[in-house]
Amino acid sequence: MPDISPILVWFRNDLRLHDHPALSAAIESGAPVIPVYLHTPEADAPWQPGGATRWWLHHALTDLQDQLAELGSKLVLRSGSHPGELLEVLMRETGAVHIFWNRRYEPQQVQIDSRLKKKLPVKSFRGSMLWEPGTVTTGSGDPYKVFTPFYKSLQKEGDPPEPLATPKGLLSPDSFPASEALEEWDLLPRIDWDKELYEQWTPTEAGAHEQMETFLDEAAAQYKSERDFPALKGTSRLSPYLHFGQISPRTIWHEAKAHAATEGGGTGIEAYTRQLVWRDFAMQMLFHFPHTDLHPLQEKYADFPWLSDDAALKKWQLGQTGFPIVDAGMRELWSTGWMHNRVRMIVASFLVKDLLLPWQEGAKWFWDTLIDADLANNSFGWQWAGGCGADAAPYFRIFNPMLQSKKFDPSGSYVRRWIPELRDLPDEYLHEPWTAPSPPKNYPAPMVDHHSARDRALEALNNLKGEN
């Protein structure tokens, strides 16, 4: 029996072995290590994982269990209402006197972790962001609300630290405490809607690294010019892996830079690493402005006269608006749990400005259906689209779904892939099927006239312009 007390390593949004500072530090201490994951739906309310992220979580945990088993270790699963109580029970059962974790930054998680730090022997580490919120501030000490100066300021910090190696082994206690069975948590859907998810994704740590390597080899050099075209595989699709921490952002950062140095493609890579910093920016916004998950950052938008129209919301959710690029995006989301960034911006603008429905409704739908649903990125993206967030789209910027479709899906292959009803329509009508001599009968007519909807939105937004 080792005479040193074991360390509990609490895995949270860092479901990986590579570049896991808390795990590496626990191993280096020479103490036996007990990896733990806690399922605490009540503590996570109101932002409990949606249907799609529950699917991913199940597989990410299975993968972590398997990887730890290969090292002769075990992931101990416990569920309950309060993480603190669960940790205290585990400390009593195992004799552990230390808990190690990597820091989290969502407001509710910060509150939980700060409370726990006051009563439990916790050591925390930096591992989930390139730079932690608060690393840089404006000259007056305030958080940045505009991306470019935030980015420039971070560039002066130099590169984030190099990632840590995957551990080759770890010391285990003589016996592990009892674990619940993952299946008992019922994370997988009861009805069979997840077939396409299995076809599209490999939700494991190895899957994350493969995805990164494929992207760096095949697409990163062209990222700057191709990232806006949803029919191309022009972006990394690493967002769900980043959300669950199956790959660390600094691993991607350093791999991308090393790739640029050896293989060329510098401007593409720089555009890409810059995008990773948007993730830090979104998190620092939520960290400093904790109410912005559901409340507009710009206060004047709190009184915006949003409409309430369940039937219209449903049409948007189901991809039945009659605007091909909007419907293609919403159907891609439903089938694959993911949507291309350009299309996220288009469908969000459509909901908020063409339909005048609240951005919070869009955020909630995305939360339930995206496999990368992430509180910081999702709130930030929706506030951006609604014009009420940081560095947001100006209120008069209203995406024209027909022009966006022509510009970013010129051959129509994205629209045709997701809307079979339009597959045989000639290119010239594809982006505005209602202009065809005989529009397809099985595809809806546009639910609004974009030009009058635009005028209506501008009028409502103009009324707000002068306030504050």
Ligand SMILES: Cc1cc2nc3c(=O)[nH]c(=O)nc-3n(C[C@H](O)[C@H](O)[C@H](O)COP(=O)(O)OP(=O)(O)OC[C@H]3O[C@@H](n4cnc5c(N)ncnc54)[C@H](O)[C@@H]3O)c2cc1C
């Ligand atoms: C309305 C709306 C909602 C969104 N909701 C989410 C969400 O819930 N989860 C999520 O991860 N992203 C969200 N985004 C941001 C962005 O669309 C996705 O991160 C991106 O499409 C993921 O694809 P990718 O990994 O191929 O991105 P890449 O282009 O390959 O970028 C690499 C990584 O950088 C980060 N990133 C890229 N763009 C952004 C951005 N605009 N804001 C913050 N981080 C970014 C992501 O972590 C992404 O994985 C949202 C955007 C909008 C407009």
